[in-house]
Amino acid sequence: MMSNPAPPHIVCQKLSKTFKDFWMRDRVKAVDAVDLEVRPGEVFGLLGPNGSGKSTTIKMILGLLHPSSGRVQVLGRSPRDTEAKEQLGYLPEESYLYRFLSARETLEYYGKLFGIDRRTRLNRIDMLLEMVGLDKVQRRPIGEYSKGMQRRIGLAQALINDPKLLVLDEPTTGMDPIGTRQIKDLILRLKESGKTVLLCSHLLGDVEDVTDRCAIMFGGRVRKAGTIDELLARQDETQIVTHALSSEEEEQAVTALESRGLTDVSIRRGRQKLETLFLDMVTQAQAEGVATAGAGNAGTVATFLTERHADAADAKPGSSATVLDDLVQDEPEEPAKREVVVEEVKPQPDAAVLSNLAEDNPRTEPEKAPEPPRSADPPKKPADRSVLDDLL
DSSP states (O other), X not given: OOOOOOOOSEEEEEXXXXXXXXXXXXXXXXXXXXXXXXXXXXXXXEEXXXXXXXXXXXXXXXXXXXXXXXXXXETTBOTTOHHHHXXXXXXXXXXXXXTTSBHHHHHHHHHHHTTOOHXXXXXXXXXXXXXXXXXXXXXXXXXXXXHHHHHHHHHHHHHTTOOSEEEEESTTTTOOHHHHHHHHHHHHHHHHTTOEEEEEOSOHHHHHHHOSEEEEEETTEEEEEEEHHHHHOOTTOOOOOOSOOOHHHXXXXXXXXXXXXXXXXXXXXXXXXXXXXXXXXXXXXXXXTOOOSSOOOOOOOOHHHHSOOOOGGGOOTTSHHHHHHHHHOSSOOOOOOOOOOOOOOOOOXXXXXXXXXXXXXXXXXXXOOOOOOOXXXXXXXXXXXXXXXXXX
């Protein structure tokens, strides 16, 4: 008996969004009846020119915009559900970061927002800074970073919570070819570990290198969708790839094909991509010890991102999942009560008060203590007459 396939991580059904003016009249229909499915463990590309509805669709998937009509689900829940957001990472098109914080302080801040315990948080920060190549400049304020370096720290903050679903909007904007290649390698590694990636980019070559399926939008609608091989296959052409041929062998091959009735036969020399040439040159310069003031080489992918985790029910105490569960549970657990023994001390009765109460006519006022006798004034000495005579 075959097991049921896992449900999609993102589902959009007839999703639409219309922006209205001050008088609530329809102004712009940014998204029009979009149907999308992003399956677990795949890299899905969302393509289209400016104004095609990509950003609006992403904002509805993230719960930042409410759709005018249609339905959207993320990880089987509403996009506004807290549990769905807890398992989602997002890198926006622009890096909105606190420019006076350092890279380490930025990751510390976002880690605390997710309720990650201190030991786990510090380990993840160290691994992420090394992974994006910012460990050597982690104490510098982000305001001093280049745009490419800010994109790197933005990617690190999107991964601090080890998300199941990662939404990347133009992740390689402002990056050099080295950083671009590293981001693409990271996306492929995340896919191998079972994570789902929604990638939005204008760099079609990058999308072609890493995505499994993609959808092309225009005018708020999905115009074409499918796997990369399905979309790019040419039915009217066949390519034959072989090792380098001599001029004589090329002529023989063309003659053999034309003798079978084939026309428009051409042979082209193989060529490498410009990206490959650039990276080879940089690798050679680094091997020669040439110094650079920019971001360093990216390290290995953080191990916590490539580990397959158990379900949320098996989350460890202190993790962000258990913290959220504790916050929303109906009856929080009461701390254990300590039993305190208090000895009762009985006051002793005053005998004088009891005897006074037992009399027939009790005294209403206490007797005044007798005043001590006053001592007699000492006798006055007679004035010295001789002193008075001298004064006169």
